[in-house]
Amino acid sequence: MRSSIALAVSASTIWIRQAFCATVGRIEYNAAPPNLSHLFNSSLFYTWRPRSHVLPPNGQIGDPCMHYTDPSTGLFHVGYLHTGAAGATTSDLVRYTDLNTDPTFIRSGGINDPVAVFDGSVIPYGINGTPTLLYTSVSYLPIQWTIPYTKGSETQSLAVTYDGGKNFTELKEGPVIPGPPFPVTNVTGFRDPYVFQSPQLDRIANSTNGTWYTVISGGIHGQGPSQFLFRQYDADYRDWEYLGQWWHEAANSSWGDGTWAGRWGYNFEVGNVFTLNHEGYSNSTDAEFFTTLGAEWSEAPIIPQVSQFREMLWASGNVSSSPNGSVHFEPTMAGKLDWGVFAYAAAGKLLPATSQASKHSGTTVDRFIIYLWLTNDNFGTSAFPTVQQGWSSTLTTVRELSKGTISNVMNDYLVAGPASWRIASQDKSAGTVELVTLNQTIAREVRAAFISNATRTITEPGRTISASASGYGNTSSDLNFAESPSSKFFMLTTTLHFPGAARNATDLKAGLRILSSEHESTSIYYQFANESLIIDRSNSSAAAATTLGILSNNEAGRLRLFNIASGSANGSSSIESLALTIVVDNSVVEVYANDRFVLSTWVWSWYDESTEINFLHEGSTAVRFDDVVVYEGLVDAWPARP
């Protein structure tokens, strides 16, 4: 993935939230907004700025990438595209320190990358023991899967750091992977090299122990998307041996009918490869191969230089080798890494147990953590008032990935695949199966910090709402929280329990209404009718009426709540509960469900008073809300910033 817009805003020009409107004086958050695109540059700097998320001091953020844990310090380095690429370090995954006042650590303009730097990844103990970056060096633009490929436009080059990651210096040599191997040169893309080690793959591919691999994401015109697999050939990473397209899908095909993982599209981007067990990153025998990937596609007719759709996916599968030495990945399950249409370009990295963060949190296992990019201008295509905001987009809250289990699932029609889970085992006598899937949770340190650092903890008594006091869209006062936060910075957790009848209750919607006031509100609810978790943004922002680019489309993701065998009578079951965690970091809203569903999006509420929370219930089926807690305040992720 790439970003092409550079926003330069010096810190000295940053306005505080109580800034002055360009034409009418001070910006008033207790009145209807003006057309925000007429305001002074950066006058909206703090209006929607998150505080616990990773984003640069100002300007644009693009894809996360180039993360690593420095073996010499134990600090985790989070990287992202900025002007070139920039980054920060963290000792706890909660608070971050910019690498420099200008956090950029690599810029384009060199011999290999005269035009741009795209995503890359880091070998922490690389050339001469220093962190070594393999990245996409760009020589020609435009690049898009919808247009013919300019040969040599994307090459993979090396850079190393001699100053602890503050700068990565490009090696004085040409690209180490100068292009897709002949004759597969008419690609749709060839970028975002992701380096990894894998004892499993060493065995499968008959490699030396400790070999580094890289997948490069792309595809082939007329054929479909691919991950190209290469293997380190020499100690200096100067040459990489091509092991084939370890994964290829037919153009615009999907996983099953597309219900659970959307389309593979025409071109892959930002592919990561790693192995997980139930605890996290692992090379043990119970670990399985996972990949995260971006898929690009459009509806017909395909318009040159336009990707209508991007899907941020994950897949898990089996890896085998052919007699000719090529290696193949065959998915067994696949899903959405994030259902938000603006969440994309995930970049993960092994976080070793030896990292400072793990030591501080007492985590004794290796983890695999990821950040996603959350674009606030629809990948540069919407008219969001970016200049007025002075920054653009963010990364999502850091997540831990692991192989997840759903136990005691009734072996009924709901478990059939292909899906984002697979049946790991079956208990025929109990009539149940155990499913495995990808688990995603907010990194434990972050969740703990949101709780422990809360300036206010609101515990809303649990309640059963048996019938809607009003129709959807008209919340009566008895659905109000007794106490709502006074800010737009909080984490809310709750668990919803559904009766068996809910499965077929086509009118049932149950959830919460947040960032709510008489002027605005955002509805987050589950409905069985289409097994979806929905974020209704149609009334989220008063600014949508005055300003282009304040998008108000619904966001939706599919989540199946299985029938779980009751401990009691054989054959009896209940619907799996819905455990929600909602992070609201000003305009950033992330919804986590049942450790296997995430939907991240933007909610640009305007009014200061839009902080209320209400229960949301529609339909005649009762729903029980339990364990409702709001942790207000979150954490300032950037204590060292001015």
Add this chain to the structure above:
Amino acid sequence: MRSSIALAVSASTIWIRQAFCATVGRIEYNAAPPNLSHLFNSSLFYTWRPRSHVLPPNGQIGDPCMHYTDPSTGLFHVGYLHTGAAGATTSDLVRYTDLNTDPTFIRSGGINDPVAVFDGSVIPYGINGTPTLLYTSVSYLPIQWTIPYTKGSETQSLAVTYDGGKNFTELKEGPVIPGPPFPVTNVTGFRDPYVFQSPQLDRIANSTNGTWYTVISGGIHGQGPSQFLFRQYDADYRDWEYLGQWWHEAANSSWGDGTWAGRWGYNFEVGNVFTLNHEGYSNSTDAEFFTTLGAEWSEAPIIPQVSQFREMLWASGNVSSSPNGSVHFEPTMAGKLDWGVFAYAAAGKLLPATSQASKHSGTTVDRFIIYLWLTNDNFGTSAFPTVQQGWSSTLTTVRELSKGTISNVMNDYLVAGPASWRIASQDKSAGTVELVTLNQTIAREVRAAFISNATRTITEPGRTISASASGYGNTSSDLNFAESPSSKFFMLTTTLHFPGAARNATDLKAGLRILSSEHESTSIYYQFANESLIIDRSNSSAAAATTLGILSNNEAGRLRLFNIASGSANGSSSIESLALTIVVDNSVVEVYANDRFVLSTWVWSWYDESTEINFLHEGSTAVRFDDVVVYEGLVDAWPARP
């Protein structure tokens, strides 16, 4: 081959030969020279400048390359490295017209070639029917076979012309051949792509008729020199299929004992591939594969970044394919394309019968013509007063190549190989063999022009010199030509006949002394003792005593004069005659012998009066000199230059 020194001399600063010395006034060519390196810039511009040779208006010339006949005009374009590459057109191979006032048609500094443009070659009817250049685009320096290879330093890129060759525009795409194919990446060089078509190779390699091929010259560290063979893969020459190292030799090995073709060295450069029959360039069944190549080597210990030696070689051989599809070239004979140590980097091209030059001269066969680079500062390592001269180096006179025959050769010890000939057939009854070799002659148009345009033709009566009137180095007056040219621009032809006793006459030296006066002279002679043609430059220039870089080393080349069967008695034979053509174009001296030997060098005679010619004879064996003619004047190759 590459050139690194750029000399910029504007035409307006050029001085005529009667220029003024920097310190003592007018330069005096009738007195001993001062230290020439103290003179004004360009004050020696005309002192040694040739008039019939190809060189730029001023400044440095490097490798010839990028020649082609424009299909739309029939003009032959001769190219050469200059600042980037420059060129001229010719309709007759005799007179040339610069492409532009500044004849440069491609410059470095683009995305693919930020550092330099090295040699390339042209597909005359290429992309969209326009002349298309495949050349070495350079991103990193230094490059030398004596040092580790910087990956990506040499790539092969395309440029096309839209204005009849005045400019070649680099395609907006990356290199079409981004490097040597994995795993052969630790090369000693990978440059100078030479494109060619070959129906023979189409058959051998099972290619589509009319496929373009390219050899790229180089070698592999620790293994030796190679020519890498590629095949066109698509109509736009965007991709090239690797067919292997079609020719590889062990490091620092030689052809036989090295007598006839020197060493293969450690790295090949400037390889050309073409097929010849007895008439010239041909694809007929009697045509054989030939290649010309530069070989780089040094004596041990090898000093980093120093090539002590360069050999300009040719080879002919058999081409076959392996079951795996790779193609192999196996030499059957090899020799020196030029024995002069300063003659290098030959670049040839098919000159079709449809070219203007061929039409004008009535040549109905296709030809293969070549130019060599003749460095006047020993490849940039000598202290030649280049700035004072205002130009540097030249190309040699254009030559035609063909498969040559030496008939009725006695089948004795002299014909054994490996050598620069091979036995084509044998007549056992006559005790003779027919040899084939590479023939090289001055292009017919040039030779004809030198004769027809002569301002004076001196016919020196033939004579037999039976015993030297003096020892070598002391020419008595009776060896003087009756008439010598009054200038340093002429072509001399003569044939020397040796008695059988000459074969073992270890004291015999026979030839000519040219550019001679009481102060200076240059000896050109053959001696059987080591079967060598020698140019003794020890007394060639009075400037050698005052100025560094006026080199005075001997030049020497090996030429075997066979025993030719007499028409009379069976078994009787006579020594093959020695037919010499000597071109003296001011400081450029080229010696051609028996259509199969060339030695080109520099003779920097200082005195105006050093124009005399004498016979040279030493030893007691008689030698007959016949057909001695001097054609004085040559031709001004650049009538349109100011």
